[in-house]
Amino acid sequence: ILGINLAQATAMTLDETIRWVRSVPKSLPQEMRAMATAICESFEDTAERLVELGLCYLSLDRAGATLSTGERQRVQLARSVRNRTTGVLYVLDEPSIGLHPANVDGLLGVMRDLVADGNSVVVVDHDTRVLASMDHLVEMGPTAGAEGGHVIAQGAVADVMTAPGSQIAPFLRDGGKIHERARPQIDLDAMFAKGRIHLETNTVHTVHPLLVDIPRGRLTVVSGVSGSGKTTMVLETLVPALRSAADGTVSPSSIRLIDADGISKVELIDATPIGANIRSTVATYCGVHDDLRRAFAKTSDAHKKNLKPGAFSYNTGKLRCSTCDGTGTISLDVQFLPDVDVTCPDCHGTRYAQTADDIRLVCADSVARSLPELMLLSVDEMMPLLDFLRPVRSKLATLHELGLGYLTLGEPTPALSGGEAQRLKLASEMGRGQSGSVFVFDEPTIGLHPLDVLVLLRVFDSLVASGATVVVIEHDLDVIANADYLIDMGPGGGMAGGRIVCEGTPETVRACPDSVTGRYLRG
Structure with a gap:
């Protein structure tokens, strides 16, 4: 009767399916049209949210595993609105990822509908249009890494815009629609x-x-x-x-x-x-660790113990922690549950054995530090301390220019965010x-x-x-x-x-x- 089979219907994109569904009632006998209209309207109500969220290009038979994080999150949002929940706390982690500004409008509409139904919505996001539409803002900072972690402003959008310590305030004015040119324009x-x-x-x-x-x-x-x-x-x-x-x-x-x-x-x-190897860190990836190993091998402490640069490797060197094998963590076998990774109890995550603390390098502030100590410092903290090591200074300056000064040198690269990975x-x-x-x-x-x-x-x-x-x-x-x-x-x-x-x-x-x-x- 419909002139199409299920396989053909599910192979269509959402846009195509909507157009076809709208044509169905008129193609049926008169006695079936009322029922068909009710079914088709129910479909269109659900499909409308997916279209508003910018997913009109997806086919209905698209495997969920092939969806991007942003696409999957938007499908889940549309389903939540359809289910008409109430009293539920929804936590959305960067829901604007991958969204064109036109689709952000649809995202905001979905969130408003969830709230209107009696739910609470908590959003972690950076998009100023999303932030400018919130009822209550909590701003963390003032910077990233160890210097962050503080609530620096909170309240209504108007309150945050006037908060003296707010970093986001200048970008929220005019409803988050500031798009000033920061580069010279070429004719x-x-x-x-x-x-x-x-x-x-x-x-x-x-x-x-x-x-x-x-x-x-x-x-x-x-x-x-x-x-x-x-x-x-x-x-x-x-x-x-x-x-x-x-x-x-x-x-x-x-x-x-x-x-x-x-x-x-x-x-x-x-x-x-950047890889799935926990042994890869910011220091090893950018080459700073190799420079530091050579510098420590030249110290008098290392000469006394006949330690070469290879000894300072936490992958194969003799100074690595034998308990965790230089990974900084150990895996606990929990019966009937997945293994649990915990910080190594012997090296406390430094990846080095206690003997590595005996080998020290005198830094620019005249304080002698071990390699495990330096690996716990951020890029910005280490820059003035190792200014006398030209190769290290150059690499650290590059990381700082890329906005990665808050990263610690010993931070595993698989744990970095997508943006951090790109810049590294x-x-x-x-x-x-x-x-x-x-x-x-x-x-x-x-x-x-x-x-x-x-x-x-x-x-x-x-x-x-x-x-x-x-x-x-x-x-x-x-x-x-x-x-x-x-x-x-x-x-x-x-x-x-x-x-x-x-x-x-x-x-x-x-x-x-x-x-x-x-x-x-x-x-």
Whole structure:
């Protein structure tokens, strides 16, 4: 009767399914229409929330395991509203992740509905539009790491905006719609003065054939609503095309043409964790630990005991803790339950045996410290103490410039947030000539405070100043407003997207009537 089977129905995107459902009652005999209308309206009520949350591009048979964290969280939110709970406390951890500003409106609507039904909602977020819509704000700080952990302001949004110690207050004024330019704007006439990367593609998923020009030596941001094709265009076509061009290999079938003469390196900087090895720490990843091992091996204490740099390794060295084998933790076997990892009782998490405390290095403040002691310090705390060690000083200064000064050197890299991991991956690239390099960032502002976004923009400036071409997939309006060049995808998600709606300077996109992103740039 319906003219479609279940497999065909579930293979459709939510947008397609809604259009089909609306046509169902009229296609049925008169005596069935009332019942069909009631069923279809119930479906549309549920689907409406998913559409408002920017999930119209998902197919109904999409496996839950393939959803991103943000997508999964939004599906759970829509289900909660549908169930009409009351008296429930909902805790949302960064629900705005991966959301275009247009979809944030839908998110706020869902949260208001939960509250209206008698529930309580606690949100951990950095998006100023989300924060400006809250009934009560609790601001933690004043900084990250050991210097944070304090409530520095709380109350209604108006109260926090006038609190003297608030860090978020300047970004909350005007309802969180401040998108000031922190970088000099390049005229469109001079945009491609350093060359261009030219890309032509075939149809990929829901993205139509594209013709894209990306200016070299500039900051290019790819924007658009969720599901508009940003990831497909950048990560599934541009990056493979550039890599094949650099390696001299055959381009994927989705690529019709790639013209990128002079591009020799493509670096994808995403938020995936830096390994799963607990032995990897901030110090080992950025190379500071190797420099420190060499410095300690030169001390008189080490010479007396004939200790070489290898002895100071907590992976294989003789000074590592034998109880935890240099990991800083031990695993307890709990019967009938998963194993529990606890801090090593002998080294207390330092990863070193007691004998390592006997080997000391005199620091710039004339105090002799052991390597385990130094590994417990943050980057900013260690910088003045080891100013006399040039390799260490340079690496620590880079971490500080990347906004990672609060991290301790002994912090395991798998425990870092996505934003921290992205910036740490950049540490080895900073300060080099990058004229033949393309750096691609996938939503680097995830989990970042507006002040951290300003730090990130300075990082982009540093890369561009060294000659690199920077391409960023982003929803954050402050990053979008500070781009040299914008490529706005859309206009919608799924089959309603997959096209370049507008491209040019942020001012060009702001003035484009067809651009959803431009509408939010206008405020």
